[in-house]
Amino acid sequence: MALSSGREDIDYFRKRVLHWGRQNFRDFPWRSVKNQWHALVAEIMLQRTKADQVLPVFVRFAAQYREPADFLAAPTPLFSSLGLPIRDDQFLALNRTLVRAGLPAEKADLLKLPGVGDYIASAFVSLHLEKWSALVDANTVRVYGRFFGFETGPETRRKRGFIELAEEITPMRVFRDYNYAIIDFSREICTPRKPQHEACPVRRRCRYLQNVVCGTSERVITPEHLPQTQQTDEARQLAQTYENLTRN
Numbered sequence: 001m002a003l004s005s006g007r008e009d010i011d012y013f014r015k016r017v018l019h020w021g022r023q024n025f026r027d028f029p030w031r032s033v034k035n036q037w038h039a040l041v042a043e044i045m046l047q048r049t050k051a052d053q054v055l056p057v058f059v060r061f062a063a064q065y066r067e068p069a070d071f072l073a074a075p076t077p078l079f080s081s082l083g084l085p086i087r088d089d090q091f092l093a094l095n096r097t098l099v100r101a102g103l104p105a106e107k108a109d110l111l112k113l114p115g116v117g118d119y120i121a122s123a124f125v126s127l128h129l130e131k132w133s134a135l136v137d138a139n140t141v142r143v144y145g146r147f148f149g150f151e152t153g154p155e156t157r158r159k160r161g162f163i164e165l166a167e168e169i170t171p172m173r174v175f176r177d178y179n180y181a182i183i184d185f186s187r188e189i190c191t192p193r194k195p196q197h198e199a200c201p202v203r204r205r206c207r208y209l210q211n212v213v214c215g216t217s218e219r220v221i222t223p224e225h226l227p228q229t230q231q232t233d234e235a236r237q238l239a240q241t242y243e244n245l246t247r248n
């Protein structure tokens, strides 16, 4: 897979974030919920909304509704209370589909549901169904971009090279623990504003801290420089550049 040349950094990051995550696990109610529909709804709520904001809304929702048919019988503007009113219609459509066809257990089928994109499907299968999947969203883009030292933008999460990086970092065996760890790490430590560098378990090798905060140089590469699956000569050269830049 791509970026095997950055193996040391990848291993370092994975091991340390995993360790930090196990020590700082937040036991939100949706993390141990048995009702899979509740779990899916929680992941939908959590996309673009902070966990602490979601908490009271989710608790009320889970107490009020047991299954999609209950919600359709007495719907409430669930997402308006989270500041996302546009999602209420989507949520009704989702529940109509679930009543008709049931809740899928495969990522490819989940992606066909109204309002379920790649992040929600990956989070649901990896955190609640014990199926490996890597998380790719604005948070992982920010954290990996900072640590490995590449510039990021709105399109980064769609780039093949970035997706491969996220897949390579996500362990095959303890992926659930890792995915919880990276979610908590991006919320508590490598936050969008005022990242907690002093408390960060990966600060020793973080390119953002070395290059941008400490001012030794500008950021080193752009997303285009991430290696592609089908490598051209140019892409191979860029991969080599990446290797050189990420080597200690």
Ligand code: SF4
Residues within 6 Å of the ligand: 143, 146, 147, 189, 190, 191, 195, 196, 197, 200, 201, 202, 203, 206, 207, 208, 209
């Ligand atoms: S050192 Fe700072 S920028 Fe780097 S990963 Fe940690 S919190 Fe994020």
